Amino acid sequence: MGIPYEHVRLLIASHWHDDHVRGFSEILEKCVNAKVCMGQALTKKEFQVFVSHFNKSHPNDKFTSGTKELYKVLQILESRAARGIIAHPDRRLWQNTPSSADDPLIEVWSLSPSDACSERFLKFVTAAMPEQGETKFRAPSIKENETAIAVLIKYGDTGVLLGADLEETHQGWTAILGSPGRPKIKSNLFKIPHHGSQNGHHDEVWSKMLIKNPTAILTPYNKGHKLPKDTDLDRIRGLTESAFTTQVLQRNPKHTRPQGVEKMIRSISKNIAPITKQMGHIHAKLCPEFTEWSIELNDGAVSIHT
Secondary structure, three states: OOOOHHHOOEEEOOOOOHHHHOOHHHHHHHOOOOEEEEEHHHHOHHHHHHHHHHOOOOOOOOOHHHHHHHHHHHHHHHHOOOOOEEEOOOEEEEEOOOOOOOOOOEEEEEOOOOHHHHHHHHHHHHHHOOOOOOOOOOOOOOOOOOOOOOEEEEEOOEEEEEOOOOOOOOOHHHHHHOOOOOOOOOEEEEEOHHHHOHHHOOHHHHHHOEEEEEEEEEOOEOOOOOEOOHHHHHHHHHHOOEEEEOOOOOOOOOOOOOHHHHHHHHHHOOOOOOOOOOOOEEEEEOOOOOOOOEEEEEOOOEEOOO
């Protein structure tokens, strides 16, 4: 977009999974004037000990490499004698200073994670640490995205809701909907949470936090249990006529191999999938004089209605 790195003011690590924070430390190194926002649990001593331990591990999975990335982030912040901004419900993380009455007020709000979700995550971290004398190199998996930060951006009277991977599994969206302190603006651009999965969906988010027929964007997850499912896409198509994905979901046919080959592969690899050669991106642009988004689809990004 041609914006100098030094003009970036805020970076948000939505949660610790690799598909959301890979490369974050490199961005932070370049954006020297940016503040960093993370969930409360990710700044606690328990989590810092956790990432310090599993930083020594090698497997390239989304949990282990995610902890390594955040370990680098914490080191950079320490070297700058800087502290991260803690995200919690209904917190205004940043706002601009309009230079004139005609300039819109821009605000960035965190809507999650709830205290209950943060506490559950820290209990998981404590329980997952190796016992004294125990060797454990791979960061354990946690299925629910307990610490995911949902973000609301207000641009004048326009709202943007970024759902990260926040799930409804432990009533993450219910907590937001019931919060009296969140801005009550209805957003017209929505980053659909958790790759369009059913467990990230809440009917009232669409009816109470979004305008009718909003512009919606999502990224698929092409590893393991692929998301979104066909039923997820059908649900999203029924909620908006303007929905886009950064990549076509790959439905890979199962290959038939000799039994000996299969046995050897399974002994050294947990999951097997073709390498994705190209990842698209969606550029959503809003001109100040308009209320509708201009969507540019690049490098394989497509509408889910085509």
